[in-house]
Amino acid sequence: MVTDPPFAQTSLFRRLKRKEAPALEQVIKLYLPQVVRTARGAGLGEEQAQDVAQEVFLTFLNALDRFEGRSHVRTWIFGILYRKIAEARRQNKKSTAEEDIDVIFESQFDSRGSWIQPPRAGDLSRYAEEIRSHMQNCMEGVPARQRMAFVLKEIEGFETAEICAVLEAEPGNVSVMLFRARNRLRDCLKRKGVQGK
Amino acid sequence: MNCRSVAKLVSSGDHETATWFKRLAIRFHFLMCDKCRRYAGEIKSIGEAARTGAVDRQDPQGLAELEKKLLRRIPKDKF
Numbered sequence: 001m002v003t004d005p006p007f008a009q010t011s012l013f014r015r016l017k018r019k020e021a022p023a024l025e026q027v028i029k030l031y032l033p034q035v036v037r038t039a040r041g042a043g044l045g046e047e048q049a050q051d052v053a054q055e056v057f058l059t060f061l062n063a064l065d066r067f068e069g070r071s072h073v074r075t076w077i078f079g080i081l082y083r084k085i086a087e088a089r090r091q092n093k094k095s096t097a098e099e100d101i102d103v104i105f106e107s108q109f110d111s112r113g114s115w116i117q118p119p120r121a122g123d124l125s126r127y128a129e130e131i132r133s134h135m136q137n138c139m140e141g142v143p144a145r146q147r148m149a150f151v152l153k154e155i156e157g158f159e160t161a162e163i164c165a166v167l168e169a170e171p172g173n174v175s176v177m178l179f180r181a182r183n184r185l186r187d188c189l190k191r192k193g194v195q196g197k
Numbered sequence: 198m199n200c201r202s203v204a205k206l207v208s209s210g211d212h213e214t215a216t217w218f219k220r221l222a223i224r225f226h227f228l229m230c231d232k233c234r235r236y237a238g239e240i241k242s243i244g245e246a247a248r249t250g251a252v253d254r255q256d257p258q259g260l261a262e263l264e265k266k267l268l269r270r271i272p273k274d275k276f
Contacts, residue, residue, distance in 0.1 A: 019276050020276075021276045024271070024276050025268070028264060028267060028268070029264070032260065032263065032264055032267070033255065033260055036255075036260065036263070037251050037252075037254075037255060040251065040254060041247070041251050046256075046259070050259075050263050053263065053267075054263070054266070054267050054270060057267055057271075058267075058270060058271070061271060061276075105204075105205075106201075108204075109199075109200060109201040109204075112199060113199030113200055113201035113202060114199060114200050114201075115200050115232045115233075118232040118235075118236075119232055119235040119236045119239055120235075121231065121235060124235070124238045124239070124242065127238075127239060127242055128242040128245065128246065131242060131243065131246045132246050132249065132250060135243075135246045135247055135250050136250060139247070150247070151247070151251075153210070153244075154243075154244035154245075154247050154248055155247055155248050155251045160210070160214075175209040175210060175211050176209065178208070178209055178210050179205065179208045179209035179210075182208045182240050182243060182244075183208055185243050185247075186208075186239055186240065186243060189243070
């Protein structure tokens with residue numbers, strides 16, 4: 001999915017600085033689909049995701065003179081995207097279920113750390129098929145920052161280092177966000193009765 | 198290594214960056230524990246379902262129009 005290696009596009013960066021139009025078109029072609037997909041994954045509707053995506057690139061252009069190329073162009077674009085999504089979601093005033101996922105996770109194990117509520121045995125390919133129709137609904141229950149970390153990791157295939165740069169977070173925090181997002185999704189799917197049997 | 202720590206490592210993604218010894222311990226645990234194997238399979242499926250869903254939702258024609266719209270909005274003095 002992600003074809004270019006992160007933190008390695010210095011020639012693109014120099015061409016952008018020189019205001020070369022083809023370089024700009026290349027950046028848009030390369031990242032616009034990813035930016036829209038991520039905005040959708042983060043919970044914005046199609047129209048709002050498109051508006052936010054345009055704002056991201058216009059902001060990127062306006063700030064280009066200040067960009068020193070210490071991070072990858074993509075990381076910078078996604079940092080802008082992350083802030084724009086946060087703004088848009090504040091306007092949407094979406095509330096998310098805040099039942100503590102850490103407590104839910106722990107409740108599945110006994111004091112020795114063995115499963116007391118084990119994952120149900122069954123056909124995993126059936127499970128994979130059954131969850132597809134519920135995924136989007138369950139994503140709504142994942143808090144914004146965790147959801148963004150999950151989308152960048154699973155949908156866009158970002159490495160942890162780049163997620164840290166986009167979200168301005170420590171690697172340990174990103175691990176916790178991913179842990180919570182994945183277990184919240186799994187718990188939501190379980191509550192919907194997905195068993196893969 | 199118990200089931201709770203294996204599940205934690207798998208769902209945080211920390212198993213990818215763990216030491217070779219820890220990764221080996223996880224693999225041994227998987228050999229003996231079908232519950233954790235199943236859990237890891239579910240976590241993997243959840244990521245894959247999110248990815249397929251996001252790709253399926255994409256509309257190539259809409260993207261091409263958006264690209265044109267965006268290029269029109271870029272001030273000529275900028276590029």
